[in-house]
Amino acid sequence: MAGDNTSSQNTKPNDTIDHSSPYYLHPSDYPRQVYVNEILNDNNYLDWFQEMENFLFAKNKIGFVDGTFEKPEKSHPNHMAWVRCDAMIKGWLSTTMEKGIRDSVKYAKTAQEI
Template sequence: MTNTDASGDKNKKGGESIDHNSPIYLHASDYPKDIHMNEVLTDKNNNGWEHEMMNFLFAKNKTGFIDGTIKRPEVGSDKYLCWMRCDAMIKGWLTMDMEKEIRNSMKYAKTATEIWQDLKERFGKESAPKAYKLK
């Protein structure tokens, strides 16, 4: 089980500490409804929502989970459960601020990266005709 020690700086799992600067660190105050976005994601506000979400994830040191640069460790690795917990939290952050129809289409995604890629694909198709029209 992971918790915060008396200093508030480390998560511990089986006696192992995780540096609070590590992307797999979760603070005791982190929870899925923790996010404070101005708007939920709809079919019409993807660009602004994406920008706000990236800022939120950057502040939490979690952008590597959505861009795929922080890879899932092997099952049995010391970091595996910590990574899985972080990814689950990020999936919660992403989906809690989506309108119901979009959220329902994301509920079977296995990772935060999958959700982010699905959103890019979904909304990228709409932006291509707009870009062509502007050009």
């Protein structure tokens, strides 16, 4: 009917995307992206660490690595969002390591363990 606002009844005002949330992943984020200039090897840890830390701060994900964002219980509404973000971070970290280092951390359960 004219003037009927059914489309506004189907929207949920609280379902907005919070880009500042640590659980937010941008559509262009994927695990195999390389975000640092050098691959971690036995000789460049401090340089690699500085770049990776800056990247994780910029992405609002450092809390997954330093333990600030603890894994919620399975029944918590943010559990799967936490797991998804942690998996992405594990991909970012392992992609930026040479094979020997990557092999030594590939069975880590969380980004913090890496």
